[in-house]
Amino acid sequence: EVQLVESGGGVVQPGGSLRLSCAASGFTFSDYWMSWVRQAPGKGLEWVANLKQDLSEKYYLDSVKGRFTISRDNAKKSLYLQMNSLRAEDTAVYYCARGLDYSNYFDAWGQGTQVTVSS
Amino acid sequence: QSVLTQPPSVSGTPGQRVTISCSGSKSNIGSNIVNWYQQLPGAAPKLLIFINNQRPSGVPDRFSGSKSGTSASLAISGLQSEDEADYYCAAWDDRMKVGLFGGGTKLTVL
Numbered sequence: 001e002v003q004l005v006e007s008g009g010g011v012v013q014p015g016g017s018l019r020l021s022c023a024a025s026g027f028t029f030s031d032y033w034m035s036w037v038r039q040a041p042g043k044g045l046e047w048v049a050n051l052k053q054d055l056s057e058k059y060y061l062d063s064v065k066g067r068f069t070i071s072r073d074n075a076k077k078s079l080y081l082q083m084n085s086l087r088a089e090d091t092a093v094y095y096c097a098r099g100l101d102y103s104n105y106f107d108a109w110g111q112g113t114q115v116t117v118s119s
Numbered sequence: 120q121s122v123l124t125q126p127p128s129v130s131g132t133p134g135q136r137v138t139i140s141c142s143g144s145k146s147n148i149g150s151n152i153v154n155w156y157q158q159l160p161g162a163a164p165k166l167l168i169f170i171n172n173q174r175p176s177g178v179p180d181r182f183s184g185s186k187s188g189t190s191a192s193l194a195i196s197g198l199q200s201e202d203e204a205d206y207y208c209a210a211w212d213d214r215m216k217v218g219l220f221g222g223g224t225k226l227t228v229l
């Protein structure tokens with residue numbers, strides 16, 4: 001069974017940092033693009049970043065460029081999102097999602113981890 | 120305001136057919152595949168339609184997708200109460216090099 005389990009969320013002050021992790025199981029992790037998608041309270045889905053299987057391509061939402069870094073460890077079957085200089089508007093549930101390519105084609109999602117940026 | 124435009128809400132009665140539109144531009148829907156996601160209350164999103172009109176296994180054939188030019192649509196026939204959810208279209212944008220979601224459409228079954 002394909003499973004994606006996010007962790008690392010929490011409450012952080014503006015300007016602070018958090019590192020999210022996504023543990024994958026039930027499939028060959030190194031065969032897939034991986035992405036982060038977020039959802040602010042009461043709002044819609046927002047794509048954040050994606051990363052190719054071999055790490056050769058990665059893309060970011062403009063508002064997180066320079067602050068967030070997506071990475072992966074294929075040996076550990078894990079995806080990460082390092083989030084620095086956090087702002088109140090980054091408050092959201094962050095989902096890890098599996099994709100077949102760079103497009104917004106996600107056939108598996110985690111349950112999400114809550115990130116709250118507040119003083 | 121989302122680059123992909125969806126109506127905020129649609130409604131229908133059980134058994135009816137409803138459609139949800141998704142309007143984009145040449146650099147996103149016009150150049151790439153469209154996917155649709157269903158998000159039930161309190162749950163993670165789920166892939167509903169991929170590559171414009173394909174259904175993953177387990178998705179009823181009451182759900183169908185189509186794409187023409189820079190627009191796409193999701194149709195749900197034989198509406199059921201369990202279809203009450205938020206629906207999102209999604210596509211890649213070649214010009215901005217970003218993933219896009221529509222603003223979401225809340226389906227209410229009356």
